[in-house]
Amino acid sequence: MNERIGKTEVMKMFVEAAKQIRDQHVHLSELDCVSGDGDHGTAMLHAVDQLEAACRSESEEGLKMLFKNAGWKVLSVDGGASSALLGTFFGGMADAEIGDEIDCNGLACAFEAGLHAVSKQTKAQPGDKTMMDALIPAVCAVRSGALSGKTIPTALKEAAAAAQSGAESTRDLIAKYGRARFSGEKARGHQDAGATSIALLFRGFSEAFADERKD
Secondary structure, X not given: OOOOEEHHHHHHHHHHXXXXXXXXXXXXHHHHHHHOOOOHHXXXXXXXXXXXXXXXXXXXXXXXXXXXXXXXHHHOOOOHHHHHHHHHHHHHHHXXXXXXXXXXXXXXXXXXXXXXXXXOOOOOOOOOOOOHHHHHHHHHHHHHHHHOOOOHHHHHHHHHHHHHHHHHHHHHOOOOOOHHHHOHHHHOOOOOHHHHHHHHHHHHHHHOOOOOOOO
């Protein structure tokens, strides 16, 4: 059971998250066609390619450098606001006061640092039909798990569920930010592509520990 994880486990989280995006990238673009350019799935494919590239680095540096490298590589993707905010999230995780191994509290701190960095770039909150509808509940779920003394696998399972619920909630919303805000009622009834991507990423994070999880 993973009470603590290090660089190897986090890299596995990133790789599993990339698999989720690749499996659903066509669906992500279909969602984006409703209120965007229809290229969100393609942008996310490029983003997770770079996320995995950070994992293939031969650097001996620890977790902080992995987060920094992942952030910079994802930020290098020309994918509009989504990849920029995603890169900011991963890079921001390096701002947390963590060591090369972290427990559930350390993971929560890293996610919170990433969320804090994103919050400096956007005013969007849950209810605005953006990635924040999934990201904020997911990060809060990990923090709640840490406070409850749960293991990382269990906390991530709950975070994935929270992100999925948040993404599904966007179906009934009207977008307030980005290009999607011009769609108005047209986008109602359709899940937000950015929030769906976040849900997929957290599903991947959770799946990295599926074989080890004991609730």
